[in-house]
Amino acid sequence: MQSEVMFAGFGGQGILLIGKILAHAAMEEGFEVAWIPSYGPEMRGGTAYCTVVISDRPIGSPIIKNPLHLVAMNRPSLEKFAPAVKPNGVILVNSSLIDIDCGRQDVDELRVPVVDIAQKIGNPRAANIVALAAFVARSRIVSIDTLKKCVEHEFQKKAKLIPLNLKAVEEGVKAAG
Amino acid sequence: MGKVLMKGNEAIAEAAIRAGCLNYFAYPITPQSEVAEYLSRRMPEVGGVFLQGESEVAVSYMIFGAAAAGARVFTTSSSPGISLMSEGVSYIIGAQCPAVFVNIMRGGPGLGGILPSQADYNQATRGIGHGDGHLLVLAPASVQEAVEMVMQAFPLAEKYRNPVMVLGDGLIGQMMEPVEFPDHLKTEPSDKDDWATTGMDTRKSDKRNLVRSLFLDPVQLNENNLALKRKYEQMKKEEVRFEQYNTDSDYKVLIVSYGTMSRVCKTAIDMLGEQGFAVGLVRPLTVFPFPEEAVNKAAAKKGCEAVLSVEMSMGQMVDDIERSVRGSCPVHWYGKCGGEVPTPEEVIEAVKQLM
Numbered sequence: 001m002q003s004e005v006m007f008a009g010f011g012g013q014g015i016l017l018i019g020k021i022l023a024h025a026a027m028e029e030g031f032e033v034a035w036i037p038s039y040g041p042e043m044r045g046g047t048a049y050c051t052v053v054i055s056d057r058p059i060g061s062p063i064i065k066n067p068l069h070l071v072a073m074n075r076p077s078l079e080k081f082a083p084a085v086k087p088n089g090v091i092l093v094n095s096s097l098i099d100i101d102c103g104r105q106d107v108d109e110l111r112v113p114v115v116d117i118a119q120k121i122g123n124p125r126a127a128n129i130v131a132l133a134a135f136v137a138r139s140r141i142v143s144i145d146t147l148k149k150c151v152e153h154e155f156q157k158k159a160k161l162i163p164l165n166l167k168a169v170e171e172g173v174k175a176a177g
Numbered sequence: 178m179g180k181v182l183m184k185g186n187e188a189i190a191e192a193a194i195r196a197g198c199l200n201y202f203a204y205p206i207t208p209q210s211e212v213a214e215y216l217s218r219r220m221p222e223v224g225g226v227f228l229q230g231e232s233e234v235a236v237s238y239m240i241f242g243a244a245a246a247g248a249r250v251f252t253t254s255s256s257p258g259i260s261l262m263s264e265g266v267s268y269i270i271g272a273q274c275p276a277v278f279v280n281i282m283r284g285g286p287g288l289g290g291i292l293p294s295q296a297d298y299n300q301a302t303r304g305i306g307h308g309d310g311h312l313l314v315l316a317p318a319s320v321q322e323a324v325e326m327v328m329q330a331f332p333l334a335e336k337y338r339n340p341v342m343v344l345g346d347g348l349i350g351q352m353m354e355p356v357e358f359p360d361h362l363k364t365e366p367s368d369k370d371d372w373a374t375t376g377m378d379t380r381k382s383d384k385r386n387l388v389r390s391l392f393l394d395p396v397q398l399n400e401n402n403l404a405l406k407r408k409y410e411q412m413k414k415e416e417v418r419f420e421q422y423n424t425d426s427d428y429k430v431l432i433v434s435y436g437t438m439s440r441v442c443k444t445a446i447d448m449l450g451e452q453g454f455a456v457g458l459v460r461p462l463t464v465f466p467f468p469e470e471a472v473n474k475a476a477a478k479k480g481c482e483a484v485l486s487v488e489m490s491m492g493q494m495v496d497d498i499e500r501s502v503r504g505s506c507p508v509h510w511y512g513k514c515g516g517e518v519p520t521p522e523e524v525i526e527a528v529k530q531l532m
Contacts, residue, residue, distance in 0.1 A: 020353065024182050027355045033182070035353035039208060039291070060444030062352060062437075063518045 001056050003141060004064045008049035008081055009073025009094070014128035017154070018071070019050040021132060025142040025150040026054040034062040047077050054141065071135050073114075073128070078102060092135045094127070110138050112175045118168060126168040133172025144173055180355040185320045185345065186211035186253075188356050189279055190219065192327035193251050196362045198277070199225030200250040202239035204232060204258060207291040208347035209281035212253040233258040237265020244274035245388040247373030249331055251277035255347075256285050256297050259305070266340055267306025270405065271390030273372070275334035278312070279327065279343045281350035284516045292516025293347035295436060295489040301344050302465040302497070309402050311409050312342045313416060314465040316435045320354035326462075328359055333416065337408050338372070344464065346489065348437045348518060409466070418462035419471045422446060426455035427480050430531050433472055433498050434487040435461045437518060442487050445524035456528055457481070464494075472501035483531040484508045487524055 007019045016037055023035040037050045051064050068089040072078035075098045078091075085091055087106040096115035112134045118127040129151060136147050148169055155161045183191070190212045193201065201220060203213045213229065220227040230236035236252055240262075243250035254262060259280045269276055282297050284290035304310040313333055317323040323345055330341040369375060374386050392398035423446050424431075434442045439460040446456045459475050461468050476484050483506055486494045492510035499508045511527035513519050 020182070023353060027180060027182055033353075033355060035182070036348070037351055039347070039351050059440075060447065061441040061518075061521050062348065063441060063520055065520050065522070 002059070003054050003069065004067040005052045005054070005069045005071065005135075005141070006049060006064070006067040006081055007052070007071045007073075008047060008077030011046060011048040013048070013073045014125070015048045015073060016050050018128045018132040019052045021147070021150050021154050022136070022142070023052045023054075024153065025146045026052070028146050028150065029142050031056060032059050034059050036062050036064075047074070047080070049077060049081070069135070069139055069141075071131055072098065072102075073131060074098065075100065090135060090139045092131055092138070094131060096127070108138065110134060110176060112172070114172070117171050117175060121164065121167045121171055123164055126164055129165045129168035130172040130175070133169040134176040137173040137176035144169070180357050182353050183320060183356050184211055184351065184353045185323055186281065186350045187215045188320050188324050189253065189327050189343070189345075189350075190215040191358065192324040193277070194219060194223055194225070195358055196249070196328045196331045197365070198249040198251050198331060199223060200243045200248050201225065201227045201252065202230055202236045202243070202250070203227070203252050203254065204230050204236050206255045206258045208283055208293075208350045209253050209255050209279070211350070212279070233261035234264060237262035237269075240276050241265050241269050241272070241274065244269060244276040245272065245374055247369035247375045251279065251331075253279040253281065255281045255283045256294070257288060259297065259300070263300075263306040266312070267304070267308050267310060268390045269340050270304065270306070270310035270312070271308060271401065272388045273338040273404070274340075274388060275331075275338050276340045277327070277330040277334055277343070278340055279345065282344065282346045284514065290516045291347065293437060293489060293518055294514060294516060295346055295438060296491070296493070296514055297344070298464065298488065298490050298493040301342055302467070310405060311412075311465055312340045313337065313412055314342045314344050314463060315418075316344045316462060316464050317349055318436050318439050318460070320349065320352060321356050323349055324356050324358060328362060331362065332364060337412065339405075339408055344436070346437050347516075413466040416463055417466045417468050417471075419468035420460040420462060421471065421475065422458040422460065423450070423455065424457040424459070424475055424478075426450075426457060428455040428457040428478075429480060429482045430456045430528050431475050431478075431481050431484045432456060432458045432487055432524075432528070433461070433484060433494065434458065435464060435494075438487055438489055438512070441519060441521055442524055445521040445528065448521055449525055449528060454528070454532065464497075467497045467501065469501040472498060473503060473505075476502040477505045482506055485528060485531060486510045486512075487519070487527070488512045489518065490514055
């Protein structure tokens with residue numbers, strides 16, 4: 001079994017970071033993983049994206065044209081990547097910034113106002129963690145416990161941010177229903 | 178230490194330290210700058226040296242100097258930077274010094290692009306600079322393999338007193354994968370007092386080591402080149418490494434592919450297998466010395482009708498494959514060279530055209 005998750009949004013939204021946290025969590029759960037960033041000559045304010053491949057056997061091609069899931073943090077990335085998602089995948093839409101739907105009937109569209117939620121718990125910059133947690137809760141790609149451990153690990157050098165980000169995980173899980 | 182999730186470039190940097198290399202000279206260039214970024218922090222921690230040169234040409238001579246003094250030394254760069262280093266590499270080959278070069282290839286020619294490519298194949302396998310010379314060239318297909326190859330590269334460079342190159346591409350450098358680091362290398366080059374300029378005490382010995390690539394006496398220069406040739410012949414006997422995939426099947430098409438591209442080919446081969454088409458793969462782990470015999474045997478296998486070179490260059494590896502296949506079946510090429518890594522579906526399409 002292999003699944004692929006594409007994270008996409010503006011540069012600065014913490015897209016690469018949440019991809020890395022998911023890859024780390026999946027590694028901790030014993031999966032083979034690969035994290036592939038976009039590192040082209042991107043414009044400031046342009047799109048940033050990364051793909052995380054999670055598999056129970058060695059990963060062949062790390063280049064993924066059609067991911068199983070998509071976490072879209074802004075409208076251009078939803079418009080660009082939603083058509084590529086495989087049927088039955090999860091598309092998480094950051095509804096704080098995106099006022100259109102994904103336009104697909106064959107996927108599980110989860111709309112979460114991640115920026116509003118992050119604002120409510122004290123810092124809009126935690127919106128990425130809210131999105132990651134909501135996505136993980138819906139897709140069950142890794143356990144929430146592992147996710148929390150990896151969020152803590154990621155912020156161990158900025159320990160004062162750990163409570164905020166763990167709160168963001170909880171709120172994200174709640175929002176996924 | 179268990180598995181850690183690391184970016185290829187950072188893992189390469191850490192691997193060099195664990196190989197006992199405490200000298201790193203470099204000039205930043207995408208897509209490998211994280212190596213320098215990582216070592217600018219890490220080298221001081223372990224008592225090593227990182228000096229950023231004013232250019233890649235300068236870097237190549239810093240490498241030469243450290244190597245001539247018997248120190249373990251390496252650098253990393255990407256395609257245009259490696260071209261600038263080619264002069265120094267030639268001198269290092271001529272002077273028979275050990276050093277490790279990592280090339281995280283990007284598209285060319287010229288400034289090209291910054292995305293993955295394998296278009297420096299000919300440059301890497303044909304010695305890079307002027308004169309009769311080669312580097313031993315290892316081609317990793319994963320972050321784990323990049324770590325292992327960097328750690329193997331130092332003892333190999335010392336065994337042959339010749340530069341060794343680890344030839345990766347932008348994807349290997351930028352991708353994060355789990356890695357497990359092998360134990361620290363404990364070995365030291367044992368014979369360096371025989372050749373390196375180690376500052377020997379002339380009161381105790383009148384032996385004087387001279388490291389040079391200038392031989393004005395034509396007989397001496399010819400002898401130096403014969404010595405180099407003997408080393409390359411020895412590499413061909415002792416260092417050829419390759420992997421075979423699905424070669425037990427009755428394949429009609431054999432793919433030869435290395436590095437990142439070979440991973441995509443493995444996925445394509447699995448997918449073709451599900452559709453009922455058997456395809457074999459020989460993956461060179463050393464591109465110099467090239468696994469001639471393995472490719473020859475795999476192409477000569479009964480039922481094999483065509484060989485396909487799949488590479489992110491415009492067919493540079495085809496020469497080596499044809500030389501190995503020796504006419505037993507036709508050699509075709511598929512690839513892309515702009516920075517896009519071909520997908521498994523595109524490789525499948527190219528294979529099916531041969532069936």
